[in-house]
Amino acid sequence: xxxxxxxxxxxxxxxxxxxxxxxxxxxxxxxxxxxxxxxxxxxxxxxxxxxxxxxxxxxxxxxxxxxxxxxxxxxxxxxxxxxxxxxxxxxxxxxxxxxxxxxxxxxxxxxxxxxxxxxxxxxxxxxxxxxxxxxxxxxxxxxxxxxxxxxxxxxxxxxxxxxxxxxxxxxxxxxxxxxxxxxxxxxxxxx
Numbered sequence: 190x191x192x193x194x195x196x197x198x199x200x201x202x203x204x205x206x207x208x209x210x211x212x213x214x215x216x217x218x219x220x221x222x223x224x225x226x227x228x229x230x231x232x233x234x235x236x237x238x239x240x241x242x243x244x245x246x247x248x249x250x251x252x253x254x255x256x257x258x259x260x261x262x263x264x265x266x267x268x269x270x271x272x273x274x275x276x277x278x279x280x281x282x283x284x285x286x287x288x289x290x291x292x293x294x295x296x297x298x299x300x301x302x303x304x305x306x307x308x309x310x311x312x313x314x315x316x317x318x319x320x321x322x323x324x325x326x327x328x329x330x331x332x333x334x335x336x337x338x339x340x341x342x343x344x345x346x347x348x349x350x351x352x353x354x355x356x357x358x359x360x361x362x363x364x365x366x367x368x369x370x371x372x373x374x375x376x377x378x379x380x
Contacts (some may be wrong), residue, residue, distance in 0.1 A: 231257035306364035320350035
């Protein structure tokens with residue numbers, strides 16, 4: 190207790206501090222759950238080609254795609270159907286984060302830079318989940334051990350978790366910009 194503060198004021202300050210800490214801990218726990226949901230979804234970015242983009246490899250028109258950390262789904266339009274109406278089909282596949290050199294050489298749809306971006310996004314997403322879990326654990330621990338040392342530790346780990354989430358977002362933005370600028374199929378579509 191500070192020498193300039195009476196016991197009642199000190200108790201009031203400590204109660205306010207605990208309430209703020211509790212509110213922020215709940216807020217970061219909700220953020221942790223939302224981050225798990227966002228890491229799990231396949232809608233990190235959506236690409237639309239309203240008039241379609243012709244793909245030589247599949248002899249079809251690219252219409253749209255959605256992609257997340259783990260999987261990409263592409264919707265294509267094909268005129269070569271056996272029925273009288275054209276076929277609209279969606280193909281989903283998991284990202285190959287570690288393709289061999291042979292796979293990169295054989296498949297023109299694999300871009301080495303995009304693979305590196307995907308690996309970075311995935312790694313930092315997992316790191317940020319671990320840091321968020323640690324930070325929330327340290328925040329909860331400060332309710333039982335109210336020393337400032339643990340509060341500083343929790344705050345520092347929260348800062349690191351926020352920094353890793355920022356890295357993930359920046360890498361994602363840069364990968365989308367790279368795809369729009371350097372990959373001809375995506376460059377003509379609207380990201």
